[in-house]
Amino acid sequence: MTIAEFSSPEFRTIGLPMRNLSPYLLTNTTDLGIGGTNVMAYMIGQIWWEGGGSHTVDTTGSSSIGWYNGNGTFNNAGTSFSVGLAAVDTSSGPSGVPVNSAGTPTLGVSAVLTGGGGGVTNNAWNETVPTTGSKTIANGELVAVCMYMATRGGSDNVQVRGVSGNSILNRSMPHVGIYSAGFSGQNLLTNCAIRASDGARGYFIGGQIWAGSSSQTWNNTSGTKEFANIIQFPYACKAYGAVFVAGVAAPFDLVLYSDPFGTPTSQASFSVNEKTVAGNSTASTAYMFTTGFGLTLAANTPYAISMKPTSASNMSLNYFTFGVAGHQTSVPGGDNGYAVSRNTGAFSAQNSQKDRYWLGLLVGGGDTGGGGSVGIIGA
Structure with missing residues (x-):
């Protein structure tokens, strides 16, 4: 096996709860x-x-459409609300809209929900199971996920959550919009996922999946000494360092472990001086390159990248919560990966494998396992 090296600093970050692209x-x-x-x-x-x-995606097996509802109201029997999948209109109207008739989407598969009858949970990730139709979707196919109120009873108001506003997003793909007597882009990233009848999960390329976020604060006198992410890659590559979003005001170590669920063994480590991290005690992002890593990661093998304070001064590490543990696969390096922690001994999962820290590896090069090397470009 030969790992290809880059001649320029082009690394890919894996392990953070961020959709690729x-x-x-x-x-x-x-x-x-x-x-x-x-x-x-x-x-x-x-x-x-x-x-x-x-x-x-149809009415059988594991089929569902995942989306987040904020603090809404859905209790009037006069409300008819649909969650479904539609094709994208390529022949009429504005760009970036589902096939529709005067705002009513043409849904190939959907669930029709009635206010007060359940099916919409506030402040939570919702997995809506279709009740009618069928839609077969190819890998890379352009699709619209639609949340549509056909009739409104009383003051019902469903709150569909999108992610990360920026003015460029109302002209980009993936794309979020709203129809209310006209179509309008919403400067948001998509926040949804679908699941097929055979259990396969589908994600929007360049989108995000949000169900919650928080941070962990601790130091070297805390009962839990290390917080980490499990990272597993589908083919061999080389780890050159780490990337994190954390608040640090004192020194700490970054440690890369093998066998995290058995006998964790340090394969590479790097001591970080807090003065080298901009922001220090606030949540800042840092890429820490070190030739002291340079470790070849075996394919389909779990590793843990850990942050370990070396003083009694607090540090904090941000983490992200998925609506279901299966959405970890939306993260590069997320196959069988999730947030873990330990004091001593083996690492254990946090929050039923739904959490993931803003902590990952910088990797470069790669090997397919058949003797041919592949390049991994930063995304």
């Missing part, structure tokens, strides 16, 4: 109020399936 590292959120007759929120992008291929 997403233009943002941190996540802010905005709720789109769907509170009126013939009002719709829609999220459009190209679907990337686990394992590639084509998959069908």
Whole structure:
């Protein structure tokens, strides 16, 4: 096996809770109020399936459409609300909208929910199971996820959550918009996922999946000494350092472990002086390159990248929460990966494998296992 080396500093960050090609590292959120007759929120992008291929979303098996509802109201029996999948209109109207008739989406597969009858949970990730239709989606196909209020009873108002506002996003793909007597881009990243009847999960390329975020504060006198992410890569590559979003005011170590669930063994470590991290005690992002890493990671093998304070001064490490543990696969390096911690001995999972720290590796080069090397470009 030969690992190809780059001649320029082109590394890929793996392990952080950030969708590949997403233009943002941190996540802010905005709720789109769907509170009126013939009002719709829609999220459009190209679907990337686990394992590639084509998959069908219908009323059978594991089929579902995942999205986040904020602090909304859905208790009036006069409200009809649909969650479904539509094709993207390529022939009429403005760009970046689902196929529709005067704002009513043409849904190939959907669930029709009635206010007061359940099916919409506030301040939570919702996995909506279709009740009608079928839609087969190829890997890379452009698809619209639609949340549509056909009729509104009383003051019902569903709050569809998008991620990370920026003015360029209302002209980009993936794309988020709203229809209320007209179409309007919303300066947000998509915040949804789909699951096929065979269990395969599909994500929008360049989108994000948000269900919550927080931070962990600790020091070297705390009962838990190390917080880490499990990282597993599908082919051999080389780790050159780490990237993190943390607040540090004192020295700490970055440690890369093998066998994290058995007998964790340090394979590489790097002591960080807090003065080398801009922001110090605030949450700042840092890429820490060190030739002291240079470790070849074996394919399909779990490793843990850990932060370990070396003084009694507090540090804090941000983490992200997925709505379901299976969404860890949306993260580069997320196959069988999630947040873990330990005092001594083996690492253990945090929050039923739904959390992931803003902590990852810088990797470069790669090997397919058949003797041919591959390059990994920073994304």
